[in-house]
Amino acid sequence: MFIRRAFASKFRTQLLINNQWVNSSTGKTFQTINPATEEVITEVQYGSPADIDTAVNAARAAFDGPWRKYTAVQRANLLYKLADLIGKHKEELAQLESLDNGKPISDAKAADLPMVENVYRYYAGYADKVFGKTIPMNGPFFTYTRLEPKGVAGQIIPWNFPLAMQAWKLAPALAAGCTVVLKPAEQTPLSALRVGELIVEAGFPAGVVNIVPGHGDTGAALAVHPNVDKVAFTGSTEVGLEIMRNSGINGLRRVTLELGGKSPNIILDDADMDMAIAQSQFGLFFNQGQCCIAGSRVFVQEKIYDEFVKLSAQCSTGRKLGNPLDPATTQGPQVDEAQMNKILHYIELGKKEGAKLLSGGKRWGNKGYFVEPTVFADVTDNMSIAKEEIFGPVMSILKFKTIDEVIERANNSIYGLGAGVVTKDLEKSIKIAHSLRTGTVYVNCYDVFTESTPFGGYKQSGVGRELGEDGIMNYLESKTVVVKTSNDTLP
Template identity: 40%
Template sequence: MQKIQNFINGKYVDPMKGQYIDNVEPGTGKVFAQIPNSSQEDLDNAVAAAKDAFPIWSTMSVDKRSRILHKLADLIEDHLDDLALMESRDNGKPLWLAKAVDIPRASSNFRFYASAIVNFSSEAQVSEGFMVNYTRRAPIGIVGCISPWNLPLYLFSWKIAPALAMGNCVVAKPSELTPMTAHLLGNLANEAGMPAGVLNILHGEGKEIGQAIVEHEATKAISFTGGTATGKVVGATASQQFKKVSLELGGKNPNIVFADCDLEEAVKTSVKSSFTNQGEICLCGSRILIEDAIYEEFKKRFIEETKKLKVGDPMEAGSNMGALVSEEHLIKVDSYVKLAKEEGGAILHGGIRLEKEGFYYEPTIIEGLDENCRTNQEEIFGPVVTLNRFSNEKEAIRVANSTRYGLSCTIWTTNLKRAHRVSHAVQSGIIWVNCWLLRDLRTPFGGMKDSGIGREGGNEALRFFSEPQNVCIKL
C-alpha cells in the first residue's frame, strides 16, 4: 500500500506527528493508499519555506516565471496517462474522462496563465507637465488554495496557476478524498525548475489542516472551492483577518428547455449535463425545467437516452459513469432519493445502489415534485435530476431563481431575443445558451447568492492574487 507524503520546500516529507488517513478507491471500496493527516507543525514548516522562497519567486522576471509554468504544463501532458490513472482510482470517474478532460484542462490552466502574465498590462494616467500615475499589480505573498474532490487536478491547478503566475508562494490543500494527482504534481514542479518553497502541498482533513491554512496569519488570501456550509466558515474566518477571499460554492442549477429548442440536441446535452462525472460537478443541471408543449416528448427521449448509460468499472472504456467518490457520499445521494419519494416524487428511472463492490449508483430521474421541496432546493451533487413543468417564460424564470443558489444555468431556445432576455433575468453567474460546459479561460467564473463570492478565471484571477499599488511621480 502506498503511503504518500506532504510536499514542503521542494521535498516530500512525512507528517510531523506521523499520523495518516486511509484513502479508499471508490471503484473497489478498498483502501489503496494512506495520506498524511497534517498538523499545525507541518503548516508552519510550509509557511516558513514559502516565506524564504517569496523574495526569489516574486522578483523573478515574468518571462522566466512564464517559462517554468509552460514547462509544468508540458510535463502534465507528458504524464497524462499516469495522472489520469491516479485520478480515476482516486475519484471513481471513468478513466477515459480523466484522460479527455481533467488532465488536459489542468495543463491548459498552467499554459493559459503562463501566457497571460506576459500580456498582463498596467495602467497609467498622465497629467501633462505635472505628474504621472501608474498602477502595478504586486503579488500578495503567501496564499492558501483549497480545492475539492470532484475535479481534483483540474480545480487544484485552476487555483494555484494564477497564484504562482503573479509571483505568490502557495500553501495548497487538495481534498483528503482525492489527493493523488496533487501529490504527483510536486515532482513535476521540481522538474519544471520551480524554486523550492514556491509550491507547498499539505494533505489532511479540511476541518483541521484546511481550517488552519485559513486561520494562519501568514496566508494573505484564500481561494476555496467546496460546499456552501464550509464556505461560510472559511469566509467568516478570513474576514476576521481582513484576508482576500474567493469562494466558489454549491449550485442547484436550472436547465430551461423551451418548446422552440432543437429537441434532439437539448436532450442529448441535457443527459451529459445531468450525469457527467456521476453528476459530481457543481455546474450540472440538476433541475430540468421543460415547457408544457414538449414536456412528455422530452421526458420520453431523456429517459431513453439515460437508459443507454453504462455504470461500471472506471477502468473500462465502455463505462459512461463510474463510482461516487465515497460511501458516505453515496449514502447522502440515496437519502435524497428516499426524501423525494416522501415528498411525492415519482422515480422514472434509477434510484438504487448497484450491487457490486465500490460506490455505484444508477442515474436517477424524478418528476412530480413541488418547486419548493427540499429535493428541488438543496444541492445533492450526484446523478439525480428532477423534471419540472412550466407554462410560460415568466414562470420559468421564477422557478429558475427560486433557490438560494446562483451558479449556472442552461437555456435551450432558438429565439435569439428570448435567449438574451432570459439570460439577463436568471440569477446565475454563468449562463449557457444551447450548450453546456463550454469554457473560455479568459472569462470570469463564479456564482451569485449562496454560490459564492469573487471570480476566478482570466484576468479576474490575476487581479485576485495581486494587490494594486499606485505610484505617483511629480514631473
C-alpha cells in the same frame, strides 16, 4: 487489486514542503479509498496545523526571497515546462485520477487533462502581460499604478475535479508571482501530490509550491494562518461560509470562493428534442452528477413535457456503470460512502415528498459507491430535491408554462452558479440569459469550459471569478505611485 496498488505505490504520499518530501510532524496518516472497489489504495501523510505553519513559513520565505527576483518571463517559462511535463505524463495522471476519484478514465483523458494543460499554458502566456496604468493628475505629478502579487496564497481544492481545480488555483497564482500552500481534498490527494513531483522536476524554487494533504482541520489551519495573504476555496457553500466568517481571524485576508449550485436548465417547447435530451443528460450526469454547476433542475415547457420526461427516463437507463478504468464505462462511482449515502437519502426524500421516480433510485451493485442514474418527474419547487444541492446523478424535471414564469422560478434559489437554455429562438435565449441571476448561462450546450472565460457564481454560489483575466487578478494588488516633479517636467 494488486496492479492498482502497485501503480499507486509508485507515487508520493508525503507532504511537499520547501521542495522536500516529509512525513507529518505527528506521524499520523489517513487512507485514500478506491471508490469503485472500497479498497484502500494507500496511506497518505496527514498534515497537522504545525505542518501548515511550516509550509506557510516556507512559502513566505520564498516570496520574500528568491521568487520575488524571478521575472515574469522566467515564471512563464516554469509554467510552460510544468505544462509540458503534465502532457508527457497525462496517461498516468488520468489513471491516477480515475483510481482515486472514480471518474471514468475516458472523461479524465478527454476533459480533465486537456483542461489542466491548457490552463497552465494560458497563465504562462499571461505572466508578462500584467500591466499598470499612467493616470493624469492636476499639478506637477507623475502618477502610475503597479500590479503586484498579493503574497502567500492558501488554496483549498475539492475532490470532484482534483487535477483541474489544482490548475485553476496554482496557475494564476504562480503567474502573478505569489507563492502557495495547497491543501487537496482528503478523498483525492494522489494526483495533487503527483503534480507536486512534476513541479519540483520543472525547477520551481523551494517553498514556491507546498502541498499539505489532510482533513478539515488541516484546511481550517491554512485558512486562518496569519501569514496567508489570500485564501482561495472551492467546495460546499457551508464550508465556504465558515471560511468567510473566519477570514478576519489572525488578520484580514483576501478571499475568493467557488461554492455550490442548484442550476436551472430550461427547455423551451421549440427546442430540438434530440439536442434537449442530450444536453440535459450531459448537464446532469457528467462526472456522476458531481459538478457544482450541474443542471439538476430541468424546467420543461408544458407542450413537450410528457415527451421529454419519457425520453429522459429511457436515455438515463442506457448509461454504462462499472469499472472507471474501463474505457467503455460512462458512469463511475460516487467519490465516497458518505456522498453515496447522501444521494440515496435525497432519493428517498424525493419519493416521500411526492415526486414521481421514473428510473434508477437505488445503489448499483454490491461493491463500490455506485448510484443508478435517477430521474424524477412531477417535481415541484418546494421539494427538497428541487431546492438543495444533491451533488449526484439525480435529475429533477419540473413543468412550466411561460418564459416569465420560468425566469422567476429559476431565480428563486439561494444559488446562482449556472444555468442552461435550449431553444431555436435567439431572442428568447437572450432574454432568459440576461434575466437569470447566475454566473454562467449555456445556450444549446452545457458544461463548456475554457481557460479564458471567467467562472463563478451569484448569491450563495461564491465570491469572485476564476479563469480568464479575472483568475489572475485574484492574486494581484494594485499600488498607486505618485511622484512630484518640477513644474516644467510634464507638458
